[in-house]
Amino acid sequence: MQHFPCPFCGLRNETEFHFAVEAGHSRPEPAERVSDAEWAAYLYANKSPKGESREVWLHLSCGEYFILSRDTVTRAVLGSVTLPGVTR
Amino acid sequence: MTGWRHQTLGRNIDRSKPLRFSFDGQDVDGFAGDTLASALIASGQRILGRSFKYHRPRGLWGMGAEEPNAVLDVRHGSEHWPNTRATLARAQDGMTVTSVNAWPTARGDMFRLMDLAHRFLPAGFYYKTFMALPWRFYEPMIRRMAGLGRVDPSCAPRADVAQVSAECDVLVIGAGPAGIAAAKAAAETGKRVWLVEESSQLGGTLRWRGGEIGGTPWQEFAAATREIVLAAGGRILTETTLWGAFDHGSFAAWERGVPERHWRIRSTRTILASGGIERPVWFANNDLPGVMSAEAAFHHLILYGAAPGRRVLLAMASDRGVPVARALTDAGVEVTLVDARKTPVDCGVPRVTGRIEAAHGRRGVDSATVNGKRIACDTILCAGGTTPTLHIWCQAGGKLDWDASRDMLVPRPGTAPMTVVGAAAGVLDLETAVEDGWAAGSEIEATNRPAPKSPPDHVFRPDPSLPGRQWIDLQNDVTLKDVTLAAREGFSSVEHLKRYTTLGMATDQGRTSNFAGLTAMAAVTDRTIPATGTTTYRPPFQPVPLRAIAGPARGALYHAPKRLTLEDMHRAAGARFREYGGWLRPATYxxxxxxxxxxxxxxxxxxSVGVFDASPLGKLDVIGPGAADLLDFTGYVRMSTLKPGRARYGFMLSETGIVYDDGVVLRLAEDHFLVSTSSSHVEGVRYRLEDARQDRIGRGRVFIHDITQGFTTLTVTGPKAREMCRKAGIELPDLPHMGVGQTSFEGSPMRVARISFTGDLSYELSVPANLAHALHDRLDTALPEVGGCWIGLEAVLILRAEKGFILIGKDTDGATMPHDLGWGGPRTRREDEYIGKRSLFTPEAQGDKRRQLVGLRVRDGDAVIATGSHLIEDQGARRSLGFVTSSCFSPTLKRPIALALLENGRDRIGGSVQVFNDGEVRSAEVTMACAFDPKGEYLDG
Structure with a gap:
């Protein structure tokens, strides 16, 4: 079982987490000016890198989303940070 | 009858405590401390099972998880363990032990004639033979003959294996010399060390081979290790199978003692000292009872006083066999060494240079051919070399390298996050193993030693030039010829070889056979061993009962449903409960x-009136100046225009435009909303709201709080709802339809909402859970006065179907968009951004063949339409236009009603379709989804 670091709660078992989305995709807006192709790319086109990746994960226990950097081959966790713009 | 019990040897048995169990109907005597294996050998039992395919007699081979033959069915009291390895089970008084894959007994197995047909049962026999006729014709017969133990369904094991999570600094796997040295060294540096051992004692091979560790007798060293590990806060788990290595230093272990426990261990550092397993030696009929691992014979003799025979041949090619021969000689056994080396060392035991070519005997070994000469013997011991046990290493991602100088596959350093020491790392020399273990435990570099350069004098391999059948895999009846055949037929990859011949499968997972299969395949295909490769190692290391892994999580506890605060009251009223969306709710009363x-x-x-428990409906408090913005963005229907004190029905979409959830949003104050979700979607909706809150609206502007379980909601519905509440002493605020207000109940505020899921006048009464029983009692007393009753979910589902109110996931599917449900308004009118908006305008979303929600009215009789029936055109080719999503008999309308998703459904209203189910076709009229009171005249009572 993998061990993921929630930036708010610390190391927890992977069963407490859900993958949310690949990081770095910004939502194209407004809808009226977004082409079908752009929208489809936003919804479905992922880089799915082999190796280092940045992903948004949700820690189900505390309800916080955060960015997790990890290696998809070795499963090494490289770090985690809060979403940009988080104010507490 | 060749095995016997030595008078004095047997460190593990207590001769003052005899015990008796039965094996295939015969009594077997043993002593406390015996394993089934040792008691069976000592009592002279030889045939312990029949082979998987040819039903050949088989006896004991080994001493642990590698045992391929002695797989037994064990019953004791109310417990039943099919497929128990005799080497791993403690003998207990009164056990009933039977052989598997044999009938009626292993000795007199009726299927033994199968062996005569071996010429016709080659590798891949089933694939080749049963292709012509349907498999189902043969399957029942083959299934009956195949397999080992049988599960007895009447014997339900207890669900009481505790599941424990633990952490340690250093995990040491295996308590042989290298393992205990590592554990002691690590504990001395103050680390919390967990030492996990498969057998019941520390010491590994030293327990029968004897020896010293760093000048101390091994027993003293083991005792000192135990003491210091415990003193440093560590733990020693014996009789524990460490069965799996998983990510980030996590391991699973099954402790078989009392109490039985299943451990999930997370370690910072791991030292693998899992030892090695002795290889067989290959000659014709090397599967006969009486052919046994030399190390295992040594082990059984010293620990249990169980000797396998009186006249023993010991085949070997290294000095590791010598102490075995000496110990047996000292115990009074006549031993002859058959040494394959050209220049053997004299060791004082009678010795023949050469090799065993064949074993002979019908039900067990009675002689052997050595160098072409027949020699009488009752036992052949094989010391064919050592295979490091590296399952855990490979499970953790470790790679193997071929080391020709040691004739074994050894771990490639740095490929898995653990340190391997001792025999597992290919180090068979005691002193070096201990030194390596110590270095690993204290985290210092091991002193560099020159590795032996020259390859061993002689290595054992299966030899195709010998006549007769040489067995590679005893458990799966794979011979050298099967491997050759597989190679000839193109299954030359080891993974294919495994699937084609079943070599290396089943309970022993090829511990004694994989190496032979690999080397034989390499030889046949003229490849090197590294080029041939190994099969993949996966957990578990050896069979672990699912009972141990599942623990108490089964039956009602497997996925425990949520329970209502008022469950006891509903039960008292005669409710029948069923799970709906993760909640246990009354179905009917x-x-x-x-x-x-x-x-x-x-x-x-x-x-008149019905009352139902609506507490599972999700209740999410959304509070703050950004609350309206949040709900506008996450919802399809705008909520910022809602006035405080009012409620509005809406949807939540996915970004793909698909309807995710529906529900009513109540605006309690300018900056306070209560979002009511489907009972099974509370968490999902909460996380979607959190997503938008954290990523878009701002954490400081809005808060989300799940208060579902803090409140009990009872819904009073029906024309007499108002009268009934009055009789119950509840002062209703004056509310319009979709109005929300508050009243006082027992001194606390009670929320009253006029929201109708039935089409009748309805009041949702919500109180804090601590007032649930009081509210229930009040309503329960008033109910009979107006001729009402409690209604279960089944009745509620009828009432909502009559109104055409949908259930997400039942009346919608993974392609349903809000305009398919008749909610096209926000799509055409909303100019601001909301989740899923763009997807509602793709060519697909704007297509003219979308499946839309409609109602159906059958024209032929009162039979209810089957849910899931397909809808097809009246004429023309049969093509599915959609399907029936909900269907029931409406007691109000006195006819069957149904909801369906139908291609272009709204345009077809008034027309007809055919309903196709299981070959039967009925005709139906397409109607509006709402069958009862389409104008809403009943909403006000």
């Missing part, structure tokens, strides 16, 4: 046929 009862309840609710 009272006895009688469920469908009939549900119809009566529904009818009562339409005529």
């Amino acid at each position: 009272g006895a009688g046929d469920e469908t009939t009862v549900a119809r009566i309840e529904a009818q009562t609710a339409r005529q």
Whole structure:
């Protein structure tokens, strides 16, 4: 079982987490000016890198989303940070 | 009858405590401390099972998880363990032990004639033979003959294996010399060390081979290790199978003792000292009972006083066999060494240079051919070399390298996050193993030693030039010829070889056979061993009962449903409970046929009043200046325009435009909303709201709080709802339809909402859970006065279907968009951004063949339409236009009603379709989804 670091709660078992989305995709807006192709790319086109990746994960226990950097081959966790713009 | 018990040897048995169990109907005597294996050998039992395919007699081979033959069915009291390895089970008084894959007994197995047909049962026999006729014709017969133990369904094991999570600094796997040295060294540096051992004692091979560690007798060293590990806060788990290595230093272990426990261990550092397993030696009929691992014979002799025979041949090619021969000689066994080396060392035991070519005997070894000469013997011991046990290493991602100088596959350093020491790392020399273990435990570099350069004098391999059948895999009946055949037929990859011949499968997972299969395949295909490769190692290391892994999580506890605060009250009223969306809720009240009862309840609710427990509906508090913005963005229907004190029905979409959830949003104050979700979607909706809150609206502007379980909601519905509340002493605020207000109940505020899921006048009464029973009692007393009753979910589902109110996931599917449900308004009018908006305007979303929600009215009789029936055109080719999503008999309308998703459904209203189910076709009229009171005249009572 993998061990993921929630930036708010610390190391927890992977069963407490859900993958949310690949990081770095910004939502194209407004809808009226977004082409079908752009929208489809936003919804479905992922880089799915082999190796280092940045992903948004949700820690189900505390309800916080955060960015997790990890290696998809070795499963090494490289770090985690809060979403940009988080104010507490 | 060749095995016997030595008078004095046997460190592990207590001769003052005899015990008796039965094996295939015969009594077997043993002593406390015996394993089934040692008791069976000592009592002279030789044939312990029949082979998997040819039903050949098989005896004991080994001493642990590698045992391929002695797989037994064990019953003791109410417990039953099919497929128990005799080497791993402690003998207990009164056990009933039977052989598997044999009938009636292993000795007199009726299927033994199968062996005569071996010429016709080559590798891949089933694939080749049973292709012509349907497999189902043969399957029942083959299934009966195949397999080992049988599960007895009447014997339900207890669900009491505790599941424990633990952490340690250093995990040491295996308590042989290298393992205990590592554990002691690590504990001395103050680390919390966990030492996990498969057998019941520390010491590994030293327990029978004897020896010193760093000048101390090994027993003293083991005792000192135990002491210091415990003193440093560590733990020693014996009789524990460490069965799996997983990510980030996590391991699973099954402790077989009392109490039985299943551990999930997370370690910072791991030292693998899992030892090695002795290889067989290959000659014709090397599967006969009486052919045994030399190390295992040594082990059984010293620990249990169990000797396998009186006249023993010991085949070997290294000095590791010598102490075995000496110990047996000292115990009074006549031993002859058959040494394959050209220049053997004299060791004082009678010795022949050469090799065993064949074993002979019908039910067990009675002689052997050595260098072409027949020699009488009753036992052949094999010391064919050592294979490091590296399952855990490979499970953790470790790679193997071929080391020709040691004739074994050894771990490639740095490929898995653990340190391997001792025999597992290919180090068979005691002193070096201990030194390596110590270095690993204290985290210092091991002193560099020159590795032996020259390859061993002689290595054992299966030899195709010998006549007769040489067995590679005893458990799966794979011979050298099968491997050759597989190679000839193109299955030359080891993974294919495994699937084609089943070599290396089943309980022993090829511990004694994989190496031979690999080297044989390499030889046949003229490849090197590294080029041939190894099969993949996966957990578990050896069979672990699912009972141990599942623990108490089964039956009602497997996926425990949520329970209502008022469950006891509903039960007292005769409710039948069922799970709906993760909640255990009343289906109907009272006895009688469920469908009939549900119809009566529904009818009562339409005529007077019905009360149901609506507490599972999700309740999410959304509070703050950004609350309206948040709900506008996450919802399809705008909520910022809602006035405080009012409620509005809306949807939540996915970004793909698909309807994710529906529900009513109540605006309690300018900056306070209560979002009511489907009962099974509370968490999902909460996380979607959190997503938008954290990523878009701002954490400081809005808060989300799940208060679902803090409140009990009872819904009073029916024309007499108002009267009934009055009789119950509840002062209702003056509310319009979709109005929300507050009243006082027992001194606390009670929320009252006029939201109708039934089409009748309805009041949702919500109180804090601590007032649930009081509210229940009040309503329960008033109910009979107005001729009402409690209604279960089945009746509620009828009432909502009559109104055409949908259930997400039942009346919608993974392609349903809001305009398919008749909610096209926000799509065409909203100019601001919301989740899923763009997807509602793709060519697909704007297509003219979308499946839309409609109602159906059958024209032929009162039979209910089957849910899931396909809808097809009246004429022309049969093509599915959609399907029936909900269907029931409406007691109010006195006819069957149904909801369906139908291609272009709204344009077809008034027309007809055919309903196709299981070959039967009925005709139906397409109607509006709402079958009852389309104008809403009943909403005000």
